[in-house]
């Protein structure tokens with residue numbers, strides 16, 4: 641007997657044509673193992689029908705939405721912190737670069753501070769001297785450096801400052817890193 645064929649008929653989830661239905665019924669009448677399989681299948685089907693419909697617990701959609709939202713805000717927070725770190729690193733690099741540019745011979749931090757103070761005092765003294773003694777030179781200073789240089793230097797520095805401030809504002813305040 642071809643049990644395999646009848647097992648396939650039993651397990652089929654499609655309605656059987658009449659001739660297959662009849663041959664299956666005939667086979668189940670004489671074959672104990674296929675009859676047992678058929679009985680077991682019908683029991684399982686009954687269990688499924690009797691079992692209450694299992695659905696998600698109440699408030700599932702709300703919980704899911706709030707979880708997605710909190711994941712999104714965590715992601716935004718991380719991005720904002722990363723942007724802040726990048727900005728701070730860039731600002732620090734600029735600061736270090738500027739200090740290096742202004743004070744070419746860097747020693748220890750103490751030397752740095754004393755050099756800065758010395759330079760500041762020197763500059764102050766020089767400016768005082770210049771005001772006192774070199775008023776004609778000061779009057780001519782704008783002429784020594786072309787005006788277009790000053791304008792382009794100032795405007796590019798201002799532009800950088802505005803871009804940087806906007807990025808900080810956008811990522812720090814609008815996305816709530818500090819709130």
Ligand SMILES: [Zn+2]
Nearest residue numbers: 643646671674
């Ligand atoms: Zn059989």
